[in-house]
Amino acid sequence: MSSSYQKTRTTALLATAFSIASVSSVVLAGPGQPGHSHGHSEYSAGQPGDPKKPARIIMVTMRETDDGKMIYVPNKVAVKRGEQIRFIITNAGEIPHEFTLASAEDNLKHAEEMKKNPEMEHDDPNSKTIQPKKKAEIVWRFSKAGAFEFACLIPGHREAGMVGTVGVK
Numbered sequence: 075m076s077s078s079y080q081k082t083r084t085t086a087l088l089a090t091a092f093s094i095a096s097v098s099s100v101v102l103a104g105p106g107q108p109g110h111s112h113g114h115s116e117y118s119a120g121q122p123g124d125p126k127k128p129a130r131i132i133m134v135t136m137r138e139t140d141d142g143k144m145i146y147v148p149n150k151v152a153v154k155r156g157e158q159i160r161f162i163i164t165n166a167g168e169i170p171h172e173f174t175l176a177s178a179e180d181n182l183k184h185a186e187e188m189k190k191n192p193e194m195e196h197d198d199p200n201s202k203t204i205q206p207k208k209k210a211e212i213v214w215r216f217s218k219a220g221a222f223e224f225a226c227l228i229p230g231h232r233e234a235g236m237v238g239t240v241g242v243k
């Protein structure tokens with residue numbers, strides 16, 4: 075009798091402790107992700123995708139050219155609103171490059187910040203720095219219609235041609 079009472083009591087205490095723990099972890103986690111080093115709380119080009127859901131694959135290659143340009147191939151992508159894309163990005167060049175998916179306005183602001191900190195590397199849901207001969211993936215849901223872009227914000231690279239457009243209809 076008394077051991078059965080004891081067991082019930084322990085279970086109730088554990089349940090209470092568990093619910094307190096889960097409530098406080100929700101509070102601690104807060105509303106957004108801290109992820110981005112420049113304090114953006116939202117992404118301008120849609121939202122991070124869900125790797126478990128279907129996605130159309132788009133392969134993008136980055137490289138330098140013999141005449142001094144830096145390019146993405148392709149540099150133009152068309153997407154349907156709501157579509158999820160898995161970008162598989164290869165750096166086929168000789169130097170590091172990045173792929174940052176955002177509005178042109180955000181990318182230009184971000185590029186200004188990178189001039190102060192050119193060695194900055196990105197590993198965010200919408201932005202990857204990729205070393206020569208390496209690959210990275212971005213799974214992205216284009217939840218908003220509009221014109222967006224992917225660009226390399228390493229100083230001088232966007233100006234050398236490293237910008238591509240994404241049209242979302």
Ligand SMILES: [Cu+2]
Pocket residue numbers: 144170171172226227228231236
């Ligand atoms: Cu670059």
